[in-house]
Amino acid sequence: MRRRDAEQTGLNRRPKPMSDTIPSAQSGGPEPLVVIRAVSKVYERGRQRIEVLHHVDLDIPEGDFLALMGPSGSGKSTLLNMIAGLDLPTEGSLSVAGHRIDRMSSTELARWRAANVGFVFQFYNLLPALSAQKNVELPLLLTRLSAARRRRNAAIALDLVGLADRASHKPNELSGGQQQRVAIARAIVSDPTLLVCDEPTGDLDRHSAEEVLTLLQRLNREYGKTMIMVTHDPKAAEFAQRVLHLDKGVLVEQAGTSV
Amino acid sequence: MKYLPLLFAALMRKKTRTLLTLLSVAAAFALFGMLDAVRVAFNAPQSVIGIDRLITSSRLSLIQPLPYADLARIQSTPGVKAVTYASWFGGIYQDPKNFFPNFPVEPESYLDMYPELVLPQAQRQAFLKTRTGAIVGQGLADLHGWKVGDKIPLRPTIYPHRDGGEVWTFDLVGIFKAAQPELRASEKQLLFHHTAFDEGREIGQGTVGWYIVRVEDASQADRIAQAIDRQFANSAFETRTQSEREFQLSFAKQIGDIGLIVTAIMAAVFFTLVLLTGNTMAQSIRERIPELAVLKTLGFTNRAVLLLVMAEALVLLLLGGLIGLMLATLALPIIGEASSGQLDVAMRPESWLLGLGLMLGIGILVGLPPALKAMRLGIVDALAGR
Numbered sequence: 001m002r003r004r005d006a007e008q009t010g011l012n013r014r015p016k017p018m019s020d021t022i023p024s025a026q027s028g029g030p031e032p033l034v035v036i037r038a039v040s041k042v043y044e045r046g047r048q049r050i051e052v053l054h055h056v057d058l059d060i061p062e063g064d065f066l067a068l069m070g071p072s073g074s075g076k077s078t079l080l081n082m083i084a085g086l087d088l089p090t091e092g093s094l095s096v097a098g099h100r101i102d103r104m105s106s107t108e109l110a111r112w113r114a115a116n117v118g119f120v121f122q123f124y125n126l127l128p129a130l131s132a133q134k135n136v137e138l139p140l141l142l143t144r145l146s147a148a149r150r151r152r153n154a155a156i157a158l159d160l161v162g163l164a165d166r167a168s169h170k171p172n173e174l175s176g177g178q179q180q181r182v183a184i185a186r187a188i189v190s191d192p193t194l195l196v197c198d199e200p201t202g203d204l205d206r207h208s209a210e211e212v213l214t215l216l217q218r219l220n221r222e223y224g225k226t227m228i229m230v231t232h233d234p235k236a237a238e239f240a241q242r243v244l245h246l247d248k249g250v251l252v253e254q255a256g257t258s259v
Numbered sequence: 260m261k262y263l264p265l266l267f268a269a270l271m272r273k274k275t276r277t278l279l280t281l282l283s284v285a286a287a288f289a290l291f292g293m294l295d296a297v298r299v300a301f302n303a304p305q306s307v308i309g310i311d312r313l314i315t316s317s318r319l320s321l322i323q324p325l326p327y328a329d330l331a332r333i334q335s336t337p338g339v340k341a342v343t344y345a346s347w348f349g350g351i352y353q354d355p356k357n358f359f360p361n362f363p364v365e366p367e368s369y370l371d372m373y374p375e376l377v378l379p380q381a382q383r384q385a386f387l388k389t390r391t392g393a394i395v396g397q398g399l400a401d402l403h404g405w406k407v408g409d410k411i412p413l414r415p416t417i418y419p420h421r422d423g424g425e426v427w428t429f430d431l432v433g434i435f436k437a438a439q440p441e442l443r444a445s446e447k448q449l450l451f452h453h454t455a456f457d458e459g460r461e462i463g464q465g466t467v468g469w470y471i472v473r474v475e476d477a478s479q480a481d482r483i484a485q486a487i488d489r490q491f492a493n494s495a496f497e498t499r500t501q502s503e504r505e506f507q508l509s510f511a512k513q514i515g516d517i518g519l520i521v522t523a524i525m526a527a528v529f530f531t532l533v534l535l536t537g538n539t540m541a542q543s544i545r546e547r548i549p550e551l552a553v554l555k556t557l558g559f560t561n562r563a564v565l566l567l568v569m570a571e572a573l574v575l576l577l578l579g580g581l582i583g584l585m586l587a588t589l590a591l592p593i594i595g596e597a598s599s600g601q602l603d604v605a606m607r608p609e610s611w612l613l614g615l616g617l618m619l620g621i622g623i624l625v626g627l628p629p630a631l632k633a634m635r636l637g638i639v640d641a642l643a644g645r
């Protein structure tokens with residue numbers, strides 16, 4: 001992944017590479033954005049050993065929109081968290097844009113996440129005391145941007161998710177769908193390449209869910225964001241280019257639902 | 260500076276709780292400010308006035324009288340410039356709660372000894388001439404509405420009048436003022452003739468309460484004090500000679516060690532404050548675990564989160580503490596008034612510094628445990644609510 005300097009780029013329209021066929025590492029195309037090899041995750045609880053992920057191999061090319069499905073407890077969040085640099089594998093290697101994130105210290109990971117990953121959670125996770133605008137500005141506090149630039153970039157991101165008129169609202173003054181769109185604005189404001197979404201529509205009604213999914217799809221198509229989305233909902237998965245199933249810690253590829 | 264909104268968000272999350280915490284911090288520091296001023300007032304170095312004065316009293320007890328005959332021997336001690344004496348009369352005007360010191364003195368030498376008591380020349384002459392005469396300070400006169408010419412009855416507590424009267428009556432012949440505002444406390448006394456006292460009382464004739472000695476060279480005061488006490492060593496009336504300052508302090512110490520009392524109260528107050536704010540901080544962090552996890556997810560480092568929580572505690576303590584000390588600054592003049600100038604209390608730089616140190620110290624003490632907890636927070640578990 002190119003380390004993007006938000007100072008210069010702001011929010012760039014960057015259409016994804018023109019290829020409907022996904023190059024894999026084996027076919028000799030360009031190196032995929034995310035390369036996961038033999039990743040296992042084991043939790044030891046007392047004498048009990050729980051293997052949540054079992055030798056997972058996965059390539060995610062830049063510009064992909066991948067949906068991760070599977071029953072509850074199958075390890076979807078665990079895998080997503082590892083790709084996003086929130087968690088470390090017990091075994092195996094994990095590289096993103098050539099960086100071995102499984103070897104980074106927690107401080108290095110924090111810096112890496114700030115520069116490269118946007119997060120969308122099921123329960124939005126906005127700071128309740130801050131306005132939408134200030135919530136979106138949060139990730140920019142970690143950049144060297146001036147206050148004016150931070151305000152401007154956050155305003156652009158809010159505009160992009162269609163909430164420019166709600167900038168001064170507190171989270172509890174917004175609907176669930178609106179809060180999730182604020183969270184998406186926060187996820188993209190520092191222009192990361194990778195967007196990870198853990199059940200982004202899990203708490204939304206059908207209509208709001210569709211708005212959010214359309215937005216994510218647009219971010220993928222028009223802005224070239226690589227999307228990895230965990231979802232329960234087959235309808236949500238339809239918005240993705242590719243659907244993978246996790247079952248008891250093992251990846252099962254299904255027919256790609258190319259849109 | 261750009262993290263201010265985050266700090267603000269943390270504090271504004273529960274406005275009432277933040278306000279109540281600020282109020283308790285402010286209350287504790289207001290109390291600290293006032294008590295520390297009292298402590299400092301008690302321990303403050305004496306003004307230069309009186310630096311060359313010594314008090315000779317009985318070694319046994321402050322209330323034990325000394326023979327009048329000691330006067331000549333003290334006077335002849337090398338280095339002694341002047342001597343006068345006074346006694347504790349303990350008279351009560353109308354009601355015990357009207358307490359003020361009233362001393363029989365030898366008028367001329369006493370007024371010479373205390374030039375800071377300023378009396379108009381005519382009134383001074385009247386005092387010297389009138390055996391039943393008394394003079395009072397302006398502050399005391401104002402308090403009871405006395406004017407020159409009034410008769411002041413004092414009910415004795417130690418010395419009944421030999422005529423069997425219930426009261427000793429004095430003619431007010433003069434009203435003195437303190438030479439400097441900070442000596443206002445000295446305006447709260449009544450002085451009358453020792454000769455009238457000695458003739459009127461039934462017991463203790465030929466004795467005085469204590470001697471006041473002026474030395475020629477203040478730097479020799481310690482040596483002269485020892486020389487005086489040596490003369491009476493092994494006599495029936497051993498003496499203890501102290502600087503005027505020490506003498507006043509030993510009076511105050513009869514009430515108790517003010518410094519110790521103040522320290523004990525403050526320790527209790529700050530102990531409570533630490534428990535209270537510590538608990539508030541712990542609770543606030545517990546509630547904000549998901550938020551802190553989000554900050555970490557976004558790329559805030561463990562150190563940044565630690566500092567953020569520390570800053571929160573320090574802001575609470577510093578803001579509340581400064582408000583408290585300012586309240587103390589406003590309240591102290593009122594307390595000074597209420598003590599009728601007996602206590603010269605005001606916020607001094609030392610109190611501000613000590614207060615600031617306490618704010619920082621308590622801030623770190625209550626901020627560090629939750630800050631460490633926030634720093635060690637595992638993102639994945641916290642996000643999953645584990």
Ligand SMILES: Nc1ncnc2c1ncn2[C@@H]1O[C@H](COP(=O)(O)OP(=O)(O)O)[C@@H](O)[C@H]1O
Pocket residue numbers: 043045050052070071072073074075076077078079640645
């Ligand atoms: N810190 C942990 N300790 C023990 N078990 C865990 C821990 N984190 C996750 N697990 C277990 O790992 C499994 C997969 O969790 P998760 O990835 O959240 O599943 P999903 O997102 O697919 O529902 C679950 O059975 C969960 O209980």
Ligand SMILES: [Mg+2]
Pocket residue numbers: 076077078198
């Ligand atoms: Mg999950």
